[in-house]
Amino acid sequence: MARKNRLLFGFIVLFFIFCLPAAAAEEFVLLKAPAKLPKAICSSTGSFVVQELQTCSLVCAPRRSLNDLQKAGAAFEIAFSLEANQSYFLLHSRHPQPLLPGARRLKCLQLEAGIWLLQARDPGFRAWLAEPFSLKALRLPPIFSGSDEAGTVSPRADQAKTRARLRPEAEIAVLVAQVSEERLSNDILALQNFKTRYASTPQCEAAGDFILERFQEVGLAAASDPFAFESAYQSKNIVAVIPGMVAPEQIVLACAHYDSYSNDRFVLAPGADDNASGTAAVLELARILAGEKFDFSIVLLCVSAEEWGLYGSAHYARQARQEGAEIVGVVNLDMIAFPGASQRVLDVIGNYSSEWLADRFIAVAQPYVGLRLDKVINPSMVWSDHSSFWDQGYPALCGIEDSDNPYYHRTSDTLDKLDLGFAADATRAALAVVADLAQPLGVLMAPTGLQARSQLSLALFTSRKTVYLQWDAGDDSQVGFHVYRASAAHGAYERLTGQPTAVNMFVDPLLLPDQTYYYVVTAVDQNGRESNYSREVRDDENN
Ligand SMILES: [Zn+2]
Known part of the structure; x- marks a missing residue:
């Protein structure tokens, strides 16, 4: 009897030691939920949309709220229970089975065509993914990161139309005419000559220094902004600013990632199309716009660790939101120099809230370029840095070639494969819309203090x-x-x-x-x- 009591007592003690702390920690699950989940359902159940996609959304919810979610009529499927020592990614792959055989420590669940949710423990997991692939690292508050919001933007019923422009086109035409194919070519070659720009390598850091110098050479105030990712690594974004003359707090932002990736990434990842091309375009914008005056500020941003999961742009966009930065619109350029055999088409990708920006891009830029600009409104296109800005509720778009580059993420992605005329036109398009949004300073000052x-x-x-x-x-x-x-x-x-x-x-x-x-x-x-x-x-x- 006494022995039984002692056992029971021991059991109770063990229960308190092991079970109560677990019960006290809030347990979260990731759900595959319907697209366009009403905001009210989310806020009333303490859950939040991690990623808006075209056919569904990925929602992070407290486990205790699942009944309430069900009662509210949300049809969902539980993907994973969140674990503190795991990382979560969205994975884009064209392979029907994105994991290589034997990838036992990885879990993945298909969310929609070509898109999986991936749970992984350490950076080495990439060796188990079928090449080529793209990753977007997910930040999942409140468990891992504290309080900042994973903002998703709900679709708007009334889509904005492109507004008529007041400015004469002449000023923008003068700027657009300065885009030089030769300079783009030189910059792509200079970036390619770093051999690799795989984030975490010293060569990638050197490429960052090169970009910083280039910004400074044309007289811009520029700085490097270091950040850490996946606990063991460091890299840096390079940021240059052309301060606005009338309302400098209003920001028009152009960006591109300068890091690269390949099948031999520590040794050779020239990344000429992906994404020396977009980086060269941003450098060309810097050169042409540096001496000009605009109503609003223009920020030129070259980010790193995009290929690891959009870390550089996530770092920048999150900080911008925390500081209350007023970003009017973001133009991201990623792969703008390989139009493919027959087509000369640049896709302009936006989410629902950025449709006005895509319309504006096409209306403003089309007269200056010989390529076709195609609007693509699809929130599932999250495989580049614009999506980090979408996450923070900023309007953003991505200009990207509408073709399959066979050299993508290969050691053969080099300058000789590229169509520089196409890259120059894509650069002209981006420059036109950035200048239009920032408004070249007029003879008459725009009103302030509204x-x-x-x-x-x-x-x-x-x-x-x-x-x-x-x-x-x-x-x-x-x-x-x-x-x-x-x-x-x-x-x-x-x-x-x-x-x-x-x-x-x-x-x-x-x-x-x-x-x-x-x-x-x-x-x-x-x-x-x-x-x-x-x-x-x-x-x-x-x-
Ligand atoms: Zn890229």
Whole structure:
């Protein structure tokens, strides 16, 4: 009897030691859930969308909330239980079976055509993946990373149209005409000559230093921004800034990854198309735009460790969100020099919230280039750095050749295979849209200090929204202002003022209470000339 009691006591002690701490830690699961999962369901159950895809979404949910999710009508399938010592990736592969035989320590689950969710323990797992493949490392708060949001952007019903441009095309045409095929070729060769730019190698770091010097040579303020990845490794992003003259906090960003990958990556990974081509384009933008003046700031960003899982861009985009950076739009260039045998097509890839940017890209750039620009709206295209910006809720797109490069991720991805005319056109396209978004500084200053407040007024049978706008008075160069409104961010602006208003405020009454509105203002001089748009504000931005 006494012995039995001791045993029981021992058992209870063991139970407290081993079981309670496990019960106290919140347990999370990864779910394959329907695409476009309503935000309300997520927030009411403490779960969040890790990745929006075309046919489904990947959701991280507390295990205790599974019943609630079910009750809310979400049909889901449990992919994995999250484990603290594991890493999670999205894997893109064209192979029907993306793991090589014998890959016992890896788990993977197909999410949609060509896309798998992968659970792995150490960096060596890559040896068990069938080449070629692409990876996107997933960051899964709250377990691993604390509090920052994995922002996904819900599709918008009203897709923005491309707005009419105020600026004469002449200024942008002058800039576009400076793109040089020869310089692109030289830069691609210089990057290729590092032999490998596989992130974690000294050669990759040297390539980063080279890019930093190139930015500085053209007179830009530039810096390297180091980051760590997969616990054992380090690399760095290289960032250059052309500060805006009117609203420098508004940022237009062009980026490309400079690291490379191949079947012999520690020795030889020339990565001429992937992605010396995009990097050379960003360097060309730096050279041409460095001496120019724009309303908004232009950031030129060359990131590293893209090939490992988009680590460099994730680092940058996460930090930008934490600092509250106002990024208007991101143009990512990745593989822009191999158009394939017959086609001269550059795909412009966006997610639902970035469709306005893709439309804008095509409308602005098409007149300057001999290649065809095809819009692709597909949130599953996450295999390059634009997707790190999507994750933080920024509009971003990727310009990429519409072809299968047979040298992709091979030691044979070299300059001699490339079509530099195509690369030059892709560079012209990117340059045109970056300049257009940042607005070349006009003769008349765009208004500054625009603020918006909205107020709901409840009448007996109806409720209406009134928006109050106010901005800096400016100087004597203008005689009045025009006010524009759109129902989607950077959408088709509608002018609200018939004659320019002489005062620096405006009231927009009788608006739909559930609709969000966006505003810009312009200044008008005595000859009727109009300035660029001010920065855009949301109707409740200053509530
Ligand atoms: Zn790439």
